[in-house]
Amino acid sequence: MENKRNVVLILVDQLRPDFIGPYGADFIQTPNLNALASDGVTFDNAITASTVCAPARGAVLTGQFVSGHGAWTNDVPFNEGMEFLAERMNQAGYLTAAVGI
Numbered sequence: 001m002e003n004k005r006n007v008v009l010i011l012v013d014q015l016r017p018d019f020i021g022p023y024g025a026d027f028i029q030t031p032n033l034n035a036l037a038s039d040g041v042t043f044d045n046a047i048t049a050s051t052v053c054a055p056a057r058g059a060v061l062t063g064q065f066v067s068g069h070g071a072w073t074n075d076v077p078f079n080e081g082m083e084f085l086a087e088r089m090n091q092a093g094y095l096t097a098a099v100g101i
Contacts, residue, residue: 004094008036009085011060013053061085 017023021030022037049059054074055066061084062069070079086096 002093007089007094008040009060010036011057 019025019028021028021034022042048056050056050066050072052073054076055069055071058064058069058071058078059066062078062082063085064082066072068079069082071077086098089096
């Protein structure tokens, strides 16, 4: 098997960037996020597709606007036939998992 880079996608609700170390917060210690940011990629000019969490996550995970994936609010299913990032990564040989708290 060829060497593939590890991919960690962290999606959070209600977390201002100025409250974590990678973006300059000095009043809290976030060593793991700091390490991930220094060794990986951060997106400094990102904006959400929705102010509601499930539709916003759906946009990231499908590559579709809310109008395309159909989950316009929480507890609304995605349109049939949507392909998700995890499926595409599996097709590329990655093992995927999702964890929610």
